[in-house]
Amino acid sequence: MILDVRALHKSFGQLEVLKGIDLQVAERELVFVIGPSGSGKSTLLRCCNRLEEPSSGSIRVAGIDIMAPGVDINAVRRRIGMVFQSFNLYPHLNALGNVTLALQKVLKKPKNEAQDLGVKALTRVGLAEKAKAYPNELSGGQQQRVAIARALALEPSIMLFDEPTSALDPELVGSVLAVMREMRESGMTMVVVSHEMRFARGAADRVVFMDQGRILEQGTPQKLFNQPEHSRIREFIASIEH
Amino acid sequence: MGKFADTFLNWEVMAQYAPKVLEGFFVTIQLAIAVVVTGIACGLLLAVARTFRLRVLNFFIVAAVDVMRALPPLVLIMILYFALPTVGIKFSGFVATWLALSAILAAFSEEIFWAGILAVPRGQWEAARSTGLGFMQTMTHVVLPQAVRLTIPPLTNRTIAITKGTALGATVAVGEILYQAQTGYSFSYNPSPLTLGAIAYLILFIPVVWFGRWVETRFAWKR
Numbered sequence: 112m113i114l115d116v117r118a119l120h121k122s123f124g125q126l127e128v129l130k131g132i133d134l135q136v137a138e139r140e141l142v143f144v145i146g147p148s149g150s151g152k153s154t155l156l157r158c159c160n161r162l163e164e165p166s167s168g169s170i171r172v173a174g175i176d177i178m179a180p181g182v183d184i185n186a187v188r189r190r191i192g193m194v195f196q197s198f199n200l201y202p203h204l205n206a207l208g209n210v211t212l213a214l215q216k217v218l219k220k221p222k223n224e225a226q227d228l229g230v231k232a233l234t235r236v237g238l239a240e241k242a243k244a245y246p247n248e249l250s251g252g253q254q255q256r257v258a259i260a261r262a263l264a265l266e267p268s269i270m271l272f273d274e275p276t277s278a279l280d281p282e283l284v285g286s287v288l289a290v291m292r293e294m295r296e297s298g299m300t301m302v303v304v305s306h307e308m309r310f311a312r313g314a315a316d317r318v319v320f321m322d323q324g325r326i327l328e329q330g331t332p333q334k335l336f337n338q339p340e341h342s343r344i345r346e347f348i349a350s351i352e353h
Numbered sequence: 354m355g356k357f358a359d360t361f362l363n364w365e366v367m368a369q370y371a372p373k374v375l376e377g378f379f380v381t382i383q384l385a386i387a388v389v390v391t392g393i394a395c396g397l398l399l400a401v402a403r404t405f406r407l408r409v410l411n412f413f414i415v416a417a418v419d420v421m422r423a424l425p426p427l428v429l430i431m432i433l434y435f436a437l438p439t440v441g442i443k444f445s446g447f448v449a450t451w452l453a454l455s456a457i458l459a460a461f462s463e464e465i466f467w468a469g470i471l472a473v474p475r476g477q478w479e480a481a482r483s484t485g486l487g488f489m490q491t492m493t494h495v496v497l498p499q500a501v502r503l504t505i506p507p508l509t510n511r512t513i514a515i516t517k518g519t520a521l522g523a524t525v526a527v528g529e530i531l532y533q534a535q536t537g538y539s540f541s542y543n544p545s546p547l548t549l550g551a552i553a554y555l556i557l558f559i560p561v562v563w564f565g566r567w568v569e570t571r572f573a574w575k576r
Contacts, residue, residue, distance in 0.1 A: 162483060193480075199476035216486055261484065
């Protein structure tokens, strides 16, 4: 089990956003998380590397209890790649600089080695020739691929995607999904919050439907998209696809 | 016209006091550099300290910064130079002026740096932290480089304004440009040394103003 979330609760003040989430993700699995906005999908993802501090419950990543007191959260985080809706590339560094920063400062790789690894990661997302380009010189799709390379370069055990294509123009979505598909084929464990239903149908091992801070139902894409037990899910999917 | 030139551009008087004004020119440069380095370094340090969000520390930082921003620089110089000796703390005029202007520049630059740090989007912190960078690593390698760029235009303007305050040192016998020019004026009874002083200030600060403009364009980058 790469990710093991149990009885996870998260409140923002009076507002309870996660009301007891149990989610297990096995190695090489691609889990898609869908659900209406405000259902807690992003919060769940952000709790998994403690960008949000869970209110209660336990989270284990690759066997490490990330909620344990005294846990080296920085050491854990580099094992958990995260891709954001708004890319969040560092605007003052070029693509290669974005990818190599953590390699040098967290993994303490010497500059040469970090650059080699950085170029390798950029090659993997098809952007080796853009290594010297700054974020403002890249399209949204290219920026998101650099962001994926930034996470990939650290060789994470699991990758978390928080609506990776939602900020992209439609014609740029494909390039990002292609990279994600390649990652899936190479065996990366992935949790993806997204509305890309076609991608989910084709690539996901499992789809998790969240509603009002709970997991309402989960199963294979065929099951969840074609014969969900809850009519709520059918309605949601119909509303997304039209 | 002859009278004007004789009064303000009297070559004889100017030649006589030029060496003194030149001496003051170098004192002004030393004082200005000391103020800029100390003031900006302290301001940056205070702004970073404030990001730790320790309530008591931040209360004192904000209080001190507000006081320094509210006080006229001359008042602060006078306090340091004339008032503190009565309780046994003595500074030279140079040190009093340096400390006063540094404190004021530190206060203003703290506010500017702080605003710059806050202006860096939260997503930048999150991206950096998600790759395992620690708080200070994120600050040093991700946030400050962006914050500093944002702060350069307001910081340059504020620094020029405060550095020109070195002229206030004339009131506490610092032998800088204005002091020398004024002394020359008193002895010669002719304002030409003051003209010379003004020229010295222009020679010193016009390049700084130009440098500020260059820095603004150099550091402007599209987001």
